Amino acid sequence: MSKKTDICLYRAIVIRLKSLLLPQANQIMMEEKEKAWKTVSSKYLFRRPWLTVRCEDMLLPNGNHIPEYYILEYPDWVNTIAITKDGKFVFVRQYRPGLGRTSYELCAGVCDKEDASPLVSAQRELWEETGYGKGNWRGIHGDIC
Numbered sequence: 001m002s003k004k005t006d007i008c009l010y011r012a013i014v015i016r017l018k019s020l021l022l023p024q025a026n027q028i029m030m031e032e033k034e035k036a037w038k039t040v041s042s043k044y045l046f047r048r049p050w051l052t053v054r055c056e057d058m059l060l061p062n063g064n065h066i067p068e069y070y071i072l073e074y075p076d077w078v079n080t081i082a083i084t085k086d087g088k089f090v091f092v093r094q095y096r097p098g099l100g101r102t103s104y105e106l107c108a109g110v111c112d113k114e115d116a117s118p119l120v121s122a123q124r125e126l127w128e129e130t131g132y133g134k135g136n137w138r139g140i141h142g143d144i145c
Contacts, residue, residue, distance in 0.1 A: 035061045050075065050110070076111040078122040082132050092129050 040057040052073040058066040082090035091104040109125035111118055119137065126133040 037061070076118070077108060078111060078118050078125060079106050079108040080122045080126045081106060082126055082130070084132070085135070090126070090130050090132050 038059040040059055042054055042056045044052065044054045046053040054071050054073065056069045056071060058069045060066065080090075084090060090107065092107050093102060093104050095102045107126045107129045109121065109129070111121040112124070115121040115124060123133050123137065
């Protein structure tokens with residue numbers, strides 16, 4: 001079998017399994033909805049372009065009460081795993097104040113409103129931070145972002 005045939009066969013099996021499991025999936029979703037936490041109140045504590053913090057007063061399905069549950073909100077962002085033609089990974093070397101040291105990390109960045117898609121954001125970030133990015137792009141498992 002070719003790889004293309006294997007992928008099509010795999011997708012057919014997944015679709016078939018999903019159709020067989022659909023009634024069970026609906027049951028699970030109903031149970032999960034019943035387990036949902038209830039928000040009694042919500043208050044924003046901090047709002048900045050890169051980070052927003054809110055505190056919520058939550059009531060759990062079992063009756064427990066959490067008066068201070070903190071939620072961190074971030075803008076949409078992308079991470080890239082770039083590999084050169086020579087098979088070398090491309091990392092960014094940056095100083096991180098929280099760590100108190102310089103470290104190597106994947107190229108990442110926020111999706112700008114001007115970017116047409118997360119793929120465009122990833123390409124822009126990789127180019128800005130490393131000078132790489134003019135090669136072939138593909139998403140992990142065939143999905144881009």
